[in-house]
Amino acid sequence: MIDTVSTEIAEGEERIRLEVADGIAVLTLCRPAELNGWSWESTRQLGLLADRIRFDPCVRAVLLRAEGRAFCAGIDVTAPGGGITVGSAAERTRNYYEGIRWAHERFAVFARLPQPVVAAVQGYCLGFGFELALMADIRLAAEDAVFALPEARLGVAVDAGGDLRIAREAGAGWAKYLALTGRRVDAATALRLNLLQLVLPTTQLQAIAREVVAELAANAPLAVQGIKRAIDAYADAALPAALDRVAMTAALTLTSEDCREGYGAGAARRPPRFTGS
Secondary structure (H helix, E strand, O other): OOOOOOOOOOOOOOOEEEEEEOOEEEEEEOOHHHOOOEOHHHHHHHHHHHHHHHOOOOOOEEEEEEOOOOOEOOEOOOOOOOOOOOOOHHHHHHHHHHHHHHHHHHHHHHHOOOOOEEEEEOOEEEOHHHHHHHOOOEEEEEOOOEEEOOHHHHOOOOOOOHHHHHHHHHOHHHHHHHHHHOOOEEHHHHHHOOOOOEEEOHHHHHHHHHHHHHHHHHOOHHHHHHHHHHHHHHHOOOHHHHHHHHHHHHHHHHOOHHHHHHHHHHHHOOOOOOOOO
């Protein structure tokens, strides 16, 4: 894994860029050549930047966006520290469990920001990209957006709580359908399932997203933040205990033979042969 203690972002190593102006913090996923693939380092930077936003009295609302033709195409398997390979199976499971719990803590800092977060999604929004978008308070998408949780096809569990958030928004049946099949859905379907608030022409996404976040920033901060906290307290009442179960399931699957087979089959472009081990 990466150095999870550092509070610095090395020049040229930015996965997420933060800009603040006119009461709005803009978080931009800025690795378009890699389709903004996610990594442990991305998680560290998200938590670090969320902490900066949290305590900035000038920030009243947040826009989460991405550069390029994809919002985030999922985990970047080529990123340094992507896999934990040292130690026995039990040690690796324990280390994955603690690593995923650490990641959940960073995600919670972002999801529980006092300021409301608007996500603007275009292109591929897969795996962790989908889970990240679901952490936002309001989700807007371009007509070309595509959503999926493909983890089960690779032999691993959904590890950041995206399936739980789909169950909250769309119901348990749809959460199971999407997470257990790994099927992709278009923006119109995601809107129908209440996973999005607006679907927009691709050329208008960024402009309208900025209009929406500006509306939030113009409203009374104490009222806006209080409303967000109250709704989250109701909607997320069961989330902490469920996320701990998610962390253990993810740790077990990441150290399984099925995970090795799933990624190997994907690289070889053949159907996986899962054995349940």
